[in-house]
Amino acid sequence: MYRYDEFDQDFVHARVAEFSDQVQRRLAGEITEDQFRPLRLMNGVYLQLHAYMLRIAVPYGTLNSRQLRMLGHIARRYDKGYGHFTTRQNIQFNWPALSDIPAILADLASVEMHAIQTSGNCIRNVTADHFAGAAADEVADPRPYAEILRQWSSVHPEFSFLPRKFKIAVTGAERDRAAIQTHDIGLHLKKNAAGELGFAVYVGGGQGRTPMVAKKIRDFLPEADLLSYCTAILRVYNLYGRRDNKYKARIKILVHETGVEEITRQIEAEWQELKDAELKLPEADIQAINAYFAPPALTARPEGDDAVKQARLDSKSFSEWLDQNVVTHRHPDYAAVTISLKGIGEVPGDASDSQMEAVADIAEKYGFDELRVSHEQNLILPHVARADLKKVYDALVEIGLATANSNLISDIISCPGLDYCALATARSIPIAQEISQRFASLERQREIGELKLKISGCINACGHHHVGHIGILGVEKKGSELYQVTLGGSADENTSVGEIIGRGFSSEEITDAIEQIVDTYLGLRLSPDEHFIDAYRRVGPAPFKEALYAGETKAA
Amino acid sequence: MKVLTANRLSDGIAVWYADGGWAETVGHADIAHDKAAEDRLEAIGAAAAANNEVVDVNLIDVEVVDGLVEPVRLREKIRAAGPTIRTDLGKQAAPEAIGA
Numbered sequence: 001m002y003r004y005d006e007f008d009q010d011f012v013h014a015r016v017a018e019f020s021d022q023v024q025r026r027l028a029g030e031i032t033e034d035q036f037r038p039l040r041l042m043n044g045v046y047l048q049l050h051a052y053m054l055r056i057a058v059p060y061g062t063l064n065s066r067q068l069r070m071l072g073h074i075a076r077r078y079d080k081g082y083g084h085f086t087t088r089q090n091i092q093f094n095w096p097a098l099s100d101i102p103a104i105l106a107d108l109a110s111v112e113m114h115a116i117q118t119s120g121n122c123i124r125n126v127t128a129d130h131f132a133g134a135a136a137d138e139v140a141d142p143r144p145y146a147e148i149l150r151q152w153s154s155v156h157p158e159f160s161f162l163p164r165k166f167k168i169a170v171t172g173a174e175r176d177r178a179a180i181q182t183h184d185i186g187l188h189l190k191k192n193a194a195g196e197l198g199f200a201v202y203v204g205g206g207q208g209r210t211p212m213v214a215k216k217i218r219d220f221l222p223e224a225d226l227l228s229y230c231t232a233i234l235r236v237y238n239l240y241g242r243r244d245n246k247y248k249a250r251i252k253i254l255v256h257e258t259g260v261e262e263i264t265r266q267i268e269a270e271w272q273e274l275k276d277a278e279l280k281l282p283e284a285d286i287q288a289i290n291a292y293f294a295p296p297a298l299t300a301r302p303e304g305d306d307a308v309k310q311a312r313l314d315s316k317s318f319s320e321w322l323d324q325n326v327v328t329h330r331h332p333d334y335a336a337v338t339i340s341l342k343g344i345g346e347v348p349g350d351a352s353d354s355q356m357e358a359v360a361d362i363a364e365k366y367g368f369d370e371l372r373v374s375h376e377q378n379l380i381l382p383h384v385a386r387a388d389l390k391k392v393y394d395a396l397v398e399i400g401l402a403t404a405n406s407n408l409i410s411d412i413i414s415c416p417g418l419d420y421c422a423l424a425t426a427r428s429i430p431i432a433q434e435i436s437q438r439f440a441s442l443e444r445q446r447e448i449g450e451l452k453l454k455i456s457g458c459i460n461a462c463g464h465h466h467v468g469h470i471g472i473l474g475v476e477k478k479g480s481e482l483y484q485v486t487l488g489g490s491a492d493e494n495t496s497v498g499e500i501i502g503r504g505f506s507s508e509e510i511t512d513a514i515e516q517i518v519d520t521y522l523g524l525r526l527s528p529d530e531h532f533i534d535a536y537r538r539v540g541p542a543p544f545k546e547a548l549y550a551g552e553t554k555a556a
Numbered sequence: 557m558k559v560l561t562a563n564r565l566s567d568g569i570a571v572w573y574a575d576g577g578w579a580e581t582v583g584h585a586d587i588a589h590d591k592a593a594e595d596r597l598e599a600i601g602a603a604a605a606a607n608n609e610v611v612d613v614n615l616i617d618v619e620v621v622d623g624l625v626e627p628v629r630l631r632e633k634i635r636a637a638g639p640t641i642r643t644d645l646g647k648q649a650a651p652e653a654i655g656a
Contacts, residue, residue, distance in 0.1 A: 026565070026608075027565065027566060027608075029607070029608035032606075032608075033565075033605065033608075033611050047563055047568055047611065047612055048568075049570065049631070049634060049635045050568075050569070050570055050635065050638060050639070050646055051563070051567065051568035051569055051570075052567070052568035080645055095645075096568075097566060097567035097568065098565065098566055098567060098568060099566050099567065347641060347642075418630065418631060418634060419634060419639035419640055419641050419642075420639060424631075427634075427640065427641075429639075429641045430640060430641055433641065476630070479628075479629065479630070480630075481630065
C-alpha cells in the first residue's frame, strides 16, 4: 500500500503543529469560535449533540494493521472505547475533547494518518472499490489513481474554497462497488480496444435533498489526462457553481441546470487549454505510484480447496459465512472476506477498541497486513488464502464479528442519526437495530436474498437511503419521528434513485411496513433468483402500495 | 418555558445554565418564564460564548416533570440523556447525576 514519502510526512507533521497551535489559542481565548470553526472543520472536527466529533480519513478505504491498531488505541485512550466506520470509508469518534485533539492527530501522524479535508468545501477523501486489487473482475487497481487524486487535491490552492464539498469515487471493474454514479465525479477505470487504460467519466451525481444520478460525459479518458480533465471539471464548477444557496451549490445542480451537453462543452473547452501542459501525468509517475500498490506475493496454496471442503462439512455456520461473506479472488487459492459490522441488533458500522485490535491481528497473521473499510460500513480482508479461511472465521467468532449477512437485509447502511448528529431530524440506528432483529433468522434472510436497506436520519442522506433497494428517511413531523420509505434505488452500475412509496410511518409502524414490503416481494418474485431490485423494476410500485395502504383507502 | 443550553468549549460536553454556572445536567437549569427572563438568559449565554466558556448557545423549550426540568423536543431530550442506543454513555450513564 501507499507509504508516505518525506514530503507527505513533513506536510502532515506541519499540519498537526499548525492545528495544535490553533487549538491552544482557541482554548486560551485568543481566537473566537467564528474564527476557529472553519479551521477545525478543515481538520475534521465537528461539534455534535453530546460532544465534538473527529472524522479521520482512510484514503480509498485502505488500512494496514498498525493503523487499525492505532484507531483502537485512540478509541480506548481518548474516546469511549469505540469508533464508527462511515459510508465514505472513514472513521468517526464521537466523544473526543477538543483539548485532546492535538495528541490524537500526533498519534495518527505516527501511522501516516490524518483528518485533513474530511470536512469543508473542498475535495474530500477519494473513495474506491473495497475489493480493489483483489477482485476477480477487475481491469486494474483503481487505488493508484485515487492516490494520485489525493496528492493533487490535498490543500489544492484553487480548490480549497469550492461552492460546496466535492466527492470523487473510482472503480476498476464493470460491476460498480464504489457507487461512482452517486458522486460529484465518478471514474470507471477500463481498457480501450488497444488495451490502454483510461476512464469513463461521470459528473454530477449526488444524494442529499436533490438526488441525481451522474451523467457520463466521456467514455474514455486516457489515464495520462486524469488530472487535467478533473481540473477542467473543477474549474467549470468553481466558476459557475452557485454560492448564493448552499442547497443548490453542488455540481449536480450545475450539471442539471446547465444541461449535460453544454457543461460537457465547457469542460472540454477548458480541458483543451490544460491537456498538454504540466498536468499531463508522466508514465514514470503513474508507475511509481502503481509500485506502492503492488499486490502481496500470493504464493500458491492449493491445499485450500480440501481445507474448505472439510471445514464446510464440520461446521454449518462456517459454511453459511463462506457462502455469504467470502468472495472470489483473482488468485484461485485466495478469497476476499467481508467482516460484517452489522451483528444482529448491533449499531451498523461501530467497532470496539478490542475488536479493532483483534481484526488488526487477524489481518497481520492471515491477510498480508491489509484491510479495507467499505462504504457499506464493513471491514474487508482483501487477500486471505482459502486454506486459512476457517482460522479467520474462528478468530472472528471469538470477537463477535462473524455474522454471515453480507448483502442481506440486515447488512444495513445507517447514518448516526439523532442519537449523535446535530443535523439529524430523526433517529436511524434504533430503526436499523429493530429491522435487523425482526429479520434475525439467517435462513429467512437468505431466502429473501440480496437486499440493500439504507437508512438516513435527515435529508442530507449520509445513510444513502435514496439508493437503497429499500430506503428509509427519518424526518420530524409535528414533534415526532416519521419514516418515509423509498423503493427501487440502487448504487451499482445501474444506479437509480428510489421512489417514495406513500405516506410515512411512525417509529412503531416502520418495521412492520418493511416486513410487509419484503413479504410482498416474496409473493410476487418469479423465482428465488429474481432479486428484490429486479422484481421491483419489473412490477413497479403498485403491488407494494397496495400491500401497504390498500386498507386505508378502503376505510376512507 | 425555556432554559439556556450550550456545549462546553474544552470538551464539547452538553451543559445547561443553572444557579450562576454551567451544569452538566438539565434537571435544575434556570427557567425563563417570560420574555424578560429569556432576554436575561440570552445575554448570559452571549457573554459566556464571548468569554470562551461555551459554544453553540441556545434557548430551548422545557417543561417541569416531578420537580425536574425536561426538554420538550426529542433532539434536546437526547442531548440531555445521551444516545438512546447506548444507555451506558452520556448523562444517563450516571442517573443519580440527572436529578442532582
